Amino acid sequence: MRSLTRDLTGEVAVVTGASSGIGAATARALADEGMSVALAARRAERLESLAADVADGPGEALAVPTDVTDRAAVDALIEGTVDAFGDLDVFVNNAGVMLLQQVADADPDDWETMVDVNLSALMYASKAALPHLRGGGDLVQVSSVAGRTTSETAAGYNATKWGVNAFTDALRKEETENGVRTTVIEPGAVETELQEHIPDEEVKRRIEGWVESMDALRPEDIAAGVLYAVGQPRHVSVNELMIRPTDQP
Numbered sequence: 562m563r564s565l566t567r568d569l570t571g572e573v574a575v576v577t578g579a580s581s582g583i584g585a586a587t588a589r590a591l592a593d594e595g596m597s598v599a600l601a602a603r604r605a606e607r608l609e610s611l612a613a614d615v616a617d618g619p620g621e622a623l624a625v626p627t628d629v630t631d632r633a634a635v636d637a638l639i640e641g642t643v644d645a646f647g648d649l650d651v652f653v654n655n656a657g658v659m660l661l662q663q664v665a666d667a668d669p670d671d672w673e674t675m676v677d678v679n680l681s682a683l684m685y686a687s688k689a690a691l692p693h694l695r696g697g698g699d700l701v702q703v704s705s706v707a708g709r710t711t712s713e714t715a716a717g718y719n720a721t722k723w724g725v726n727a728f729t730d731a732l733r734k735e736e737t738e739n740g741v742r743t744t745v746i747e748p749g750a751v752e753t754e755l756q757e758h759i760p761d762e763e764v765k766r767r768i769e770g771w772v773e774s775m776d777a778l779r780p781e782d783i784a785a786g787v788l789y790a791v792g793q794p795r796h797v798s799v800n801e802l803m804i805r806p807t808d809q810p
């Protein structure tokens with residue numbers, strides 16, 4: 562009987578937003594499979610600490626402090642990873658911010674930040690990674706249930722995540738003949754630092770209460786979804802995975 566998963570040992574990954582939450586768990590899960598993983602985010606100490614932890618396991622990790630909205634820094638991240646570990650097999654666009662507000666109350670600067678980090682940076686990093694992924698690589702985009710549905714206070718966030726889904730599906734059509742697999746991951750509520758940055762205190766309290774009202778996902782639950790997708794045999798492309806807590810309506 563043929564094996565259902567590929568052996569990822571020795572493959573090379575980049576994970577953005579690897580300093581906390583879903584990105585840190587995903588980087589660790591990939592390294593636990595024996596991969597070499599570049600860790601990208603702004604908080605350098607967090608990345609160094611994760612890289613040191615990973616060194617005790619079967620894989621390896623390199624901390625590459627990166628602001629994903631800086632295109633030159635993203636180019637340097639990719640070049641540095643290829644120099645250190647060899648050509649890329651997996652690129653995980655995970656960095657994101659969720660600055661929820663009603664449209665009427667919204668600070669347009671917060672919209673701009675979300676568009677810059679969640680959408681424009683993901684688009685640029687996808688383009689920059691493509692030449693390295695052709696011939697057999699995975700582009701994994703961490704979108705959200707908010708990329709398929711809408712809700713009050715999430716208009717700006719919804720716009721960025723719907724953008725991620727649309728961009729990635731069009732890119733899939735362009736690049737599938739080049740052997741690039743694309744996976745959009747759509748998590749529901751996950752216990753991370755994401756809600757801490759919500760600027761409107763009332764909205765923040767409401768969202769925190771909503772997450773606490775259910776048995777929310779852990780970052781490792783989403784990392785398992787990423788592993789499932791990239792671990793499939795090369796003729797299998799898992800294009801979309803929506804993962805909610807069982808008790809999330």
Ligand code: NDP
Nearest residue numbers: 578580582583602603604628629656657705751753754755
């Ligand atoms: P966290 O806040 O824990 O992680 C966000 C990560 O993004 C951090 O590592 C942060 O690192 C990084 N980041 C933010 N801005 C930048 C930037 N300019 N450059 C580089 N890195 C940046 O939240 P999550 O783990 O929850 O979020 C990860 C992804 O999952 C996001 O895209 C989010 O939208 C998505 N998601 C989360 C859900 C949830 O319920 N938690 C649900 C659905 C989707 P640093 O600050 O060090 O730069």
